[in-house]
Amino acid sequence: MAEINEKSLDHLLALARMEEKDPKRRGKLLKDLSKILDYFNELNEIDTENVEPMSGGTFLTDVMRDDSTKYRDVHEHDLEREESLRQFPRKENDYLKIPPVFE
Amino acid sequence: MFFDSDFTIEKYHSGLREKKYSVTEAIGEFFSYAKKENEKNGAFLRFLEDDQIKRAKDLDLRLEEGGITSDLFAVPMGIKDNILISGGIATAASKILENYVSSYDATVIEKLKSNEAIFLGKTNLDEFAMGSSTENSAFQLTRNPKDISRVPGGSSGGSAAAVAANMALGSLGSDTGGSIRQPAGFCGIVGLKPTYGAVSRYGVMSLASSLDQIGPFAKTVKDVATIFKTISGIDKMDSTSAETDYSTVNQFNDVNVKDLVIGIPKEYFVKGMSPEVEKEVNDAIGRMRRDGFKIKEISLPHSKYALSCYYIILPAECSANLARYDGIRYSVPEELKNEDMNLLSTYFRNRGSAIGDEPRRRILLGTFVLSSGYYDAYYAKAQKVRRLILNDFMKAFDKSAEGVDVIVAPVTPSTAFKIGEKTDDPLSMYLSDIFTIPVNLAGLPGLSLPTRKYKEGELPVNFQIIGKHFDEKSILAFGDYYEKIMNK
Numbered sequence: 001m002a003e004i005n006e007k008s009l010d011h012l013l014a015l016a017r018m019e020e021k022d023p024k025r026r027g028k029l030l031k032d033l034s035k036i037l038d039y040f041n042e043l044n045e046i047d048t049e050n051v052e053p054m055s056g057g058t059f060l061t062d063v064m065r066d067d068s069t070k071y072r073d074v075h076e077h078d079l080e081r082e083e084s085l086r087q088f089p090r091k092e093n094d095y096l097k098i099p100p101v102f103e
Numbered sequence: 104m105f106f107d108s109d110f111t112i113e114k115y116h117s118g119l120r121e122k123k124y125s126v127t128e129a130i131g132e133f134f135s136y137a138k139k140e141n142e143k144n145g146a147f148l149r150f151l152e153d154d155q156i157k158r159a160k161d162l163d164l165r166l167e168e169g170g171i172t173s174d175l176f177a178v179p180m181g182i183k184d185n186i187l188i189s190g191g192i193a194t195a196a197s198k199i200l201e202n203y204v205s206s207y208d209a210t211v212i213e214k215l216k217s218n219e220a221i222f223l224g225k226t227n228l229d230e231f232a233m234g235s236s237t238e239n240s241a242f243q244l245t246r247n248p249k250d251i252s253r254v255p256g257g258s259s260g261g262s263a264a265a266v267a268a269n270m271a272l273g274s275l276g277s278d279t280g281g282s283i284r285q286p287a288g289f290c291g292i293v294g295l296k297p298t299y300g301a302v303s304r305y306g307v308m309s310l311a312s313s314l315d316q317i318g319p320f321a322k323t324v325k326d327v328a329t330i331f332k333t334i335s336g337i338d339k340m341d342s343t344s345a346e347t348d349y350s351t352v353n354q355f356n357d358v359n360v361k362d363l364v365i366g367i368p369k370e371y372f373v374k375g376m377s378p379e380v381e382k383e384v385n386d387a388i389g390r391m392r393r394d395g396f397k398i399k400e401i402s403l404p405h406s407k408y409a410l411s412c413y414y415i416i417l418p419a420e421c422s423a424n425l426a427r428y429d430g431i432r433y434s435v436p437e438e439l440k441n442e443d444m445n446l447l448s449t450y451f452r453n454r455g456s457a458i459g460d461e462p463r464r465r466i467l468l469g470t471f472v473l474s475s476g477y478y479d480a481y482y483a484k485a486q487k488v489r490r491l492i493l494n495d496f497m498k499a500f501d502k503s504a505e506g507v508d509v510i511v512a513p514v515t516p517s518t519a520f521k522i523g524e525k526t527d528d529p530l531s532m533y534l535s536d537i538f539t540i541p542v543n544l545a546g547l548p549g550l551s552l553p554t555r556k557y558k559e560g561e562l563p564v565n566f567q568i569i570g571k572h573f574d575e576k577s578i579l580a581f582g583d584y585y586e587k588i589m590n591k
Contacts, residue, residue, distance in 0.1 A: 032529050036529065039411060054489040057299035087203070
């Protein structure tokens with residue numbers, strides 16, 4: 001159905017926000033991914049015309065809650081502000097610190 | 104006594120009642136034994152001793168006052184390290200989370216705490232639960248207690264090894280494509296993958312959200328059923344959890360076991376199975392037949408496509424679920440604390456260097472099958488094949504068409520393989536889950552249990568009992584019954 005080459009690997013790495021420059025590791029990735037994609041070709045044997053896709057693991061249907069605030073309910077599980085701050089690795093005073101988005 | 108393969112929760116509780124030991128004494132012994140064994144098998148990534156010894160002392164006071172008041176009172180357990188315990192480190196065996204401290208309890212942990220279980224520690228796994236041997240952990244190797252030159256299976260290999268080595272009386276794992284049933288099989292213990300929706304997923308790090316389920320390991324079906332009863336139930340923090348009643352699921356008296364019709368899927372016995380697995384599973388079926396069970400051959404014609412279907416759907420979901428791990432949130436690995444880079448370069452560097460080979464492979468595969476131009480050929484096609492796999496099972500279970508009640512099948516095509524045997528070839532590693540994956544795709548429950556009692560030095564073989572959605576009571580009752588006839 002499709003193949004992955006050096007160029008499309010770069011595209012995928014960019015989409016997934018992952019860097020990989022080492023030629024040996026790139027070669028292994030290309031080889032493994034191509035082999036796995038080849039394996040998928042067996043799916044072409046199956047006629048799936050008019051089959052409804054199964055898009056999740058559950059048979060439950062969506063339920064809507066009443067359109068009212070559930071302040072207390074939400075806060076039972078809401079993290080304390082300090083707890084949220086504590087689990088963020090870098091911060092300054094009470095602010096979360098991240099790398100600059102623009103140069 | 105504590106560390107025998109037939110020392111169960113029931114025996115442990117009897118000892119407490121008869122005052123043969125206090126909770127503090129017992130838990131102290133479990134910690135020292137587990138820490139010693141861990142040097143041989145590496146089942147645990149870290150122990151929670153200080154904190155839990157304190158809890159054990161409280162439990163002794165409770166025992167004095169009111170006796171044993173809950174099913175898992177003081178039961179020492181191991182917890183897979185992709186499940187959150189508030190205030191403790193949770194890494195999912197990944198470098199990118201090496202110093203992440205959980206800020207809340209998973210729902211299953213809340214339930215175990217209110218049932219007064221003790222957490223010995225967090226167990227090893229394949230990074231982000233991706234793998235079938237626990238060799239993909241970024242931190243350490245776990246060895247199979249039955250033969251330390253072999254893998255314990257995966258991805259919940261640490262949780263399986265902890266119970267198999269008698270370090271814990273029970274443990275929790277997660278099963279996305281076989282990650283409870285396969286390691287239970289390699290280590291020769293009992294493991295349950297519940298129906299999708301039976302157990303809340305709140306607080307387990309998501310791998311593939313439409314497939315993941317948390318489930319228990321233990322030495323017997325009875326103990327597995329008791330842990331399952333405790334952790335199951337609807338949860339407002341997981342909208343896919345379902346309203347169920349499992350309050351008597353560990354009693355086994357709601358089901359007339361001998362009336363169950365057993366289906367044997369012919370597609371599971373055709374190719375790729377090792378002779379010893381084939382023999383042991385056929386012996387198990389023979390035992391059921393001799394005991395008077397009604398056994399029927401059934402067909403699940405799309406089984407052979409399950410592996411392809413799964414390795415499209417799972418990477419697609421995991422590529423989205425793992426997008427949040429960027430080395431900025433949660434935890435920053437030591438060697439990546441460089442502040443001079445902009446956001447985009449930080450993403451590329453952190454995700455490029457702190458995510459291991461297998462997650463990286465699956466993220467790229469998922470990105471590929473979801474990308475423009477390939478979506479219909481791969482992802483949409485796989486979703487349709489998933490429906491056909493579900494329909495196969497629904498037809499087999501259809502009572503109006505003389506369907507069966509439970510399905511009996513092998514768990515893995517081979518016994519535990521050697522450490523390093525499959526690490527270079529991802530596809531051959533994937534193939535070790537060929538019998539467990541269809542159950543996850545269809546959202547069904549599956550119980551993995553030994554075909555017989557294995558002697559020291561023998562490699563165990565498990566089989567699985569697959570049930571209808573939310574019919575854990577039948578597979579557990581049948582499993583409990585089978586344990587009584589397994590040495591006949």
